[in-house]
Amino acid sequence: MTAVEIELSGIDKVFPTPEGDIHALATTSLSINAGEFLVLLGSSGCGKTTLLRLIAGLVRPTNGQIRIGGRDLWPGKSRNRQAIQDMGIVFQEANLFPWLTIEKNISLPLSLKGASKSVLRETTRRLTKLVGIEGFERRWPRELSGGMRQRAAIARALSYDPQILLMDEPFGALDAMTRESMNLELQRIWMATQRTVVLVTHSIAEAVFLADRIVLLSPRPGRIDTVIDVPFERERDVRLQTSGEFQKIIRLLRDRLEHA
């Protein structure tokens, strides 16, 4: 079952500015399979976030076509609302609404869809357990640490059961220790939910640890440089990072990044 979930055909993105056009992403084609954990890796300015925002439908490609679960994302002037429904997004910042408690934040997407109170309660109960923030349901976001807030944001993105989870450097603002444990959590959540994940990062180690497949991007304009399959078995644990095979892939990617 390797159905294509996300298909990018010949897309590119130009941001027009008064000082001239910025070519953020050169013509790119990429297929992402259902259930795959794909990592977009690159240094800053390589267009990895632009690529993710294109998939998310937050910006429109200048040329080319994006299909999500077979549906054209931009069939006409506006976004295909149904194609968006299948995607949950986790941003660099948790972006929780400060006026909602953690549970209300998590159930916001379902409440916008008009789900019943019992469904909301059941979903928050299940998700706070999944992401490991039980007992904090009634707290304000500001009362939680950065890592906990990001967990809540992941729960919010999973709440309406999207097929695809898009993550834009979700742990970039966290310290190294928290980040490592969040990576383990994310792997566990991914294995438990069997979703397609597209994660953007500039950390090579994070990419190798999490990904089934790494898409390395190079800058100016952003384009796909290399695509690497990561062969390690699941479930991966932290000791993997010290193995020779792991280090070999890291070296390979570092070389490519320097040449790019």
Add this chain to the structure above:
Amino acid sequence: MVHGVSETPSRGGEKPRKRLLMPWTACSTILLLAIFLGAWEAYVRFFGVSSLILPPPSAVVGGLIVMVGETETWNHVWVTVYETVLGFFFATVIGISLGAVLGKILWLEKTLNPFIIATQVVPKVALVPLFVVWFGFGPSSKVIVSAVLAFFPIFTNTLLGVKSVDTGHREVMRSLNASRWHTFWRLELPSALPYVLTGMEIGVVLAIIGAVVGEYLGGNAGLGHMAVAAMNAYQTNQLFAVIILLTGLGFSFYVTITALRRLIVPWHESVFVNRDQG
């Protein structure tokens, strides 16, 4: 400071120390007031200041007690309260609606901006005689002065609030396919509320000023009228007593809005900080 607080998950450990500080701050406030009143009384007595110019606190308190005992006074208080509340109500409704609409419609805001600035810089108190000519000596002219003064801070703060919605929060709503109505109701409105309440806190004080200034210049009711009457009768101690009543009135209005803030935006930084100090 606010950012530091947000990074700390629990601040339970700081509370006992702050509680201990409380009685001391309360004591020093009372002590300071006692010293101030004592110095005032002493100054008036030793230097034989005419009570027409500065009555001693004892005379002011005496005047206040007499005043509070008369039903006539409470009728005046009621008139001022009525004008202030009504004026503030109109200012709030119009200020919030206009602020929200202009915050959403950029071209309209740009078109109306010069007019808004012009009406804001014009000394509105100078318009009071005009309002009296237009709307008579009754309470309606005072309600209007009160509403006009209170309107601007509420309006400008609402406008600012609606325009200050976090980009990240907007993208969350966009990625969730939220309708315009949902975006307004679930994001823009709650996000603007702390700003609106700040506007209302400033506005309510201005609403009282508006009502009182209106009463100074026309009519025969309200605390403003009482102040003028006391002055004309050379009863300076009664004038001071009226000022105390007005201060009490202003204080209760302000406290009401602050309580409203705790009720409506318990999640906001302003409330968090206050809660820890109080």
